[in-house]
Amino acid sequence: MTQGSSGRSAVARGVDTGLDRPVLLAVPLALFAVVEVMARGAGPGTDFVYGVLLALGTTLPLLLLRGQVLVAATTVTVACLTSMQSDPMVLTVAGFAAQLIVLYGLGLSAGRPLALLLILPYLVFALADTSEAARRYAVLIAVGSAGLAATGSDRRARTNAAALTATEQIMADTLVEHAARGERARIARELHDVVAHHISMIAVQAETARLTTPGMPDAGAKRLLDIGDTARAALTEMRRLLGVLREDSGVRAPQRRPQPGLTQLNELLDEARDASGTFARLIVSGQVAPLDPGIELTAYRIVQEALTNIRRHARGAAVDVELHYADDVLRLRIRDNGPGPPASPSSPGHGLRGMRERALTVGGELRTGPAPGGGFLVEATLPIPQEEGT
Template sequence: MAVERSGPGNLVVSGVLGVLAVSEVLLRSTDLGGGFALLLLLTLASTLPLALVLGSGGPARSGTAVAVSTACVLSLVPFGILTVGGVVAQLVCVYVLGRAGATRLGGLLVLPYVVIALGSHEEPTRIVAVLVATLASAAAATGIAHHARSTALAHSATEQAFADTLLEHAARGERARIARELHDVVAHHISMIAVQAETARLTTPGLPAEGATRLLAIGDTARTALTEMRRLLGVLREDADTGVQRRPQPGLGQLIDLVDESRDAAGSRTRLIVSGPIATLDPGIEVTAYRIVQEALTNARRHAPGAAVDVELRYGEEDLAVRVRDNGPGPVAAGLSGHGLLGMRERAATVGGTLRTGPAPGGGFVVEARLPVKSEEEQEQEGAARP
């Protein structure tokens, strides 16, 4: 039963029902005397307000539906007449209320007809009341079923949209993680293959021409693979960072901010100590050192809350020494076999460094990493150049 239409359509429906109802009264009621005018008013009141029921919502719709139902009941009880237009209006009212979720009010509008059917002594009035009560109950049930179905569909659509959003977020996060791994690990090793092949071709004494050609081909292949990987990384990051402003990888220049944030979060003393000639290092070394310090500070806050922490950086000619020490309870509370420590070891290993964790002298826990600032080829060349 389609009842919700545009404003002009609602007026037409209620007007047609009103004309039909008045015509029916004029044909059936010729001996009512002074009550005839009142019956006409009740007939109009039971049909014309239907436009408001169809076109409005909330309290206005509920109040108008109650008015229509009251006019129908008053037409039936004193006069024994309920027009077809009034019956249709009554059915539409309970249907619209049920469809809008006002189930209690719809049930209350059916109740007077049940009372009339049980208590009336006039057979025609009782028959009409039973008929209207039955039809109105069916209309209300239909509206309630439509409301329940619409609500279920809306909930299902919301849940599906939420699930799709979660799935897309997880997929983007996974693509971003893969991109980081490719950039930090695989691309690094491929670039090292290219460097090693080129270095071997240029520095190996007495290298046959065929060997030099193969080394050149290895270097070219590695550089091609690196170019393709950068293209793939661009695709992955473009998809993963849709709508997100990309931030540069952190380095040692951001360590002071990291230490300040850790101090504010932990509410304890956290110091940054730097020694040695400060130099700009390879971005891979800097981001590795930053992540190691970040994870060590996180572990200190988690396992040694309130403990003082010292972050030390020592710049050397061959390596960068990173040391994070707290004066907390030591290795037991620090979780020596945790995933965080394993991740730090893996990060250090990807750049050719080492990492040690354990009890600190005098108590507490310490994380020490040594990260080479020069590649193996540069170290070998320097060693060969020394007398």
């Protein structure tokens, strides 16, 4: 609907522009026609008034070209034919020019069929038993009007085609831009979930090794401290870059690793235990069945990001990861016994936003907040397609 409306608007603008100048000729041509009637020597009287009225009838309708092209063309044609039937003929040169102009405008705005319909009376007039001068004028008007009407019609077709092409290009560019934005958002989530997860593990492992290794030399402890500081600085820089990426910077990142699923959750929890020495357990209930890869990947990434946030904000806290398989949904809960959310929470970071976006992409929802009895709770409900739940 939008595309068609834009195309029609562009055509209308092209027609208006093409008829601006002919409209400005209306008054000069009318004055010229009246002067021509006077120059023919007609004195005051009925014939003079009749000639002036016909002169004005063949020229002043040009004023209607921009809004009422068909009315203007019909009026001028009737006035010209009436002028040619008079004895003597009172058609003026200005009226002749106005006839050509209005038929060009008719072809420009309405196409050839209507223009040809108004040319037909001149062909009939040329074959009728009229004066030689009237027949010559009729032939000249018919031939000239046909050529100008065809020119106007061709210009109208070109304007229409150009407007349609421009509208299609705008629509295509909009679709490409929309797809690019979605792809950049997906890349940002993948980059944050995968790379940030491993960098945070480096920081935690370096800090844990520095604090738990007995008899470590000062130089070794300093190196481990530097590694942790570097990893944390890398996480800060990555968050800044992710903000830029989310603002459509155009960054591209190819994806080559196989997508993980729920069968890799135990490995993910093992990594969390090894990195921080925390207690983490996986609780599964319901009838376990393979799910759509997109749902499994979404659930895996949500757990991964939740564990990363726990290591960052509640180091050492115990974690329960619960999966409940129902007929139509997969329910996911990640709970820790840490200090819970801060008293004055700031705006949510990329992690919580990414988890929420992931849940929405598969038609699910995600809730976060303080857990009953203390700690932090992440709950996600992901719908299972009917064929996957049976």
